[in-house]
Amino acid sequence: MVTHNHEVPIRLFQDRPEIAADLLARAVGTTIPLYTSAVSESEALTNCDPLELNCDNVAVFRNAFGKPVCAVITEIQRSEDKDKSYTWPMYLTNLRARLKCQAQxxxxxxxxxxxKWARQLIKIGPPEFVLRPNVIGPGDLVRLIGGCDTREAVELLILVAATKEEGAGTESIARDLGRRLNELSEPDRKKYTGWAFQLLSTAACEILENEMSLRYEEYLETYAGQLELKGEARGEARGEVRGKAKAVLEMFELRGIEVSDVARERILACTDPEQADRWFTSAFSASTAEEIFD
Structure with a gap:
């Protein structure tokens, strides 16, 4: 099932592919050839019709002449998966063959x-033909933050937030994020804040809002926009409406407004996406939960 904790990190790498090269160099000690541009490309790595292969993200680094010099496949791994020992080598060999350059x-x-599981060597077969994945865990991300500039630190903090199940324990992350987000340009601040709100706990969202002194209109724009992205990522109408209904309840919780059992059931039972949108918008100003039904 698609979750914010999986999708938001992928969006980070899609938005700025250079993150993959930075993390490889700083956390793993692996460098890639000199490049002048980095572009996110299709994550489809299928090499034949019967078998479809899709990774989480592909970043291609090109020289001044537009020739690929390296490609980095990024995977967001939330648990052990024995099939990865077979699909990861295929990802790399297929992409290497397609682009005619090294792949990481x-x-x-x-x-x-x-x-710890992901760091295990994957023995392909022939002698010395092994894959040693470049792996970064939560502890590695935290250690990297201190030496980063503001934007890089924000990206790492969002990745750390994505490692917390259901937003738990993200209050300290929210404080650090709030201070650093204030230093970014307006477009970047809105973009990263939207992603952060998808990952942080309710208490952490309140801390972030206080640290940033967000204007109410700005908060509405950011959160609502990213909610729509979540619906697109899931790609199912029922899941989209369900997510919007939950967002209405989350907004009331964030604002400290009590929701009766009757109102909660009515909100969660909604099947009309336009109705859910209207309720979500009304939830920002309603003084009671029942007001959104008027």
Missing amino acids: LLVICTDEPTA
Whole structure:
């Protein structure tokens, strides 16, 4: 099932592919050839019709002449998956053959046990033909933050937030994020804040709002816009409406407005996406939960 904790990190790498090269160099000690541009490309790595292969993200780094010099496949790994020992080597060989350049695998793990599992050598078969994945765990991300500039620190903090199940324990992240987000340009601040709100707990969202002194209109624009992105990522109408209904309840919780059992059931039972949108918009100003039904 698609979750914010999986999708938001992928959006980070899609938005700025250079993150993959930075993390490989700083956390793993692996460098890629000199390049002048980095572009996110299709994550489809299928090489034949019967078998479809799709990774989480592909970043292609090109020289001044537009020729690929390196490609980095990024995977967001939340648990052990025995099939990855077979699909990861295929990802790399297929992409290497397609682009005619070296390919790297970067695995971002959301917990240390998964990171330990992902670091195991994958023995392909012939002598010395092995794959050693480049793996970064939550602890590695935290250690990197201190030496980063503001934008890089914000990106790493969002990745760390994505490692927290259901937004738990993200209050300290919210404080650090709030201070650093204030230093970014307006477009970047809105973009990263929208992603952060999808990952942080309710208490952490309140802390972030206070740290940033967000204007109410700005908060509405950011959160609502990213909610729509979540619906697109899931790609199912029922899941989209369900997500919007939950967002209405989350907004009331964030604002400290009590929701009766009757109102909660009515909101969650909504099947009309336009109705859910209207309720979500009304939830920002309603003084009671029942007001959104008027």
